[in-house]
Amino acid sequence: MLRIVEKSGGGNVLELVENAANRLGIERYEAARLLYRLKDLGYIRILDANPPKSLLRYFFSSHVIWFWLLASSVAATCILIYITPHTPPFIYLRYVFGSLFVLYLPGAALIELLYPKPSDLSQLERLALSIGLSLALVPLVGLILNYTPWGIRLNPISASLSLLTLGLAAGAVARKYSLLKLTL
Known part of the structure; x- marks a missing residue:
């Protein structure tokens, strides 16, 4: 070959x-x-024939499908929390998306920020570290919210976790773009 x-x-x-x-x-x-x-x-390199020239184009390219999946998961969780009724079958969807929202997404966004290259970690290591870092980040968010006037309630928790997750993911997109620029 x-x-x-x-x-x-x-x-x-x-x-x-x-x-x-x-x-x-x-x-x-x-x-x-x-x-x-x-x-x-490592025998060959596969390069994009038409790489994005700016961060904005990179943001809307196929390179960051993971970001849009993460953002849509956060949006779906917020929709399930605030719009859907609290009766079956929606309650079960809330359990699934809520667990994903709390136990995986914040850590996954942080892992993408810390290790932007796919070769840095295997998929299993990314999964394990994402869960572990989520279990570390979410209590810190709760601790910070405990000392604010909003307290630990559904609205502040969902808003702060959404902003944290999307902020970390946006930072990861910027970091991945800078790595792409270095390889060109």
């Missing part, structure tokens, strides 16, 4: 996959898997 990539002299991923599939007599998805395996091992 590496010889095929070297002989082709680069090109786009689709051409490389089709070329390798034809020459090796394998399916296209297997050729794509081999190509990405070479990338993971």
Whole structure:
């Protein structure tokens, strides 16, 4: 596979996959898997043919789908908290999204901020650290809110966790963009 990539002299991923599939007599998805395996091992680099030129374009590119999934999860949780009735089946959705909102999302945003490269941590390490950091961040938010006039109630907790999570995620987007600029 590496010889095929070297002989082709680069090109786009689709051409490389089709070329390798034809020459090796394998399916296209297997050729794509081999190509990405070479990338993971460091033999080749796959670069964006048209990278975003500004932070705003990067923010609305496919590079930050994770941010939009996180933001939509936060928005869905807030909608479930404030708009939907407190009866089944909505109550079960509140449990699921509320658990995700409290136990995973704040830590996941912080992990993306601290370790912006995908190669820094494995997916399992990201999951474990996200849960652990969420379990550390949420009580700190509660402790800070305890000494404010708002206290520890549903509205201040949901607002502060939403702002914290989205703020950390926005910082992670900016950091990932700066890393992308360095690799160009």
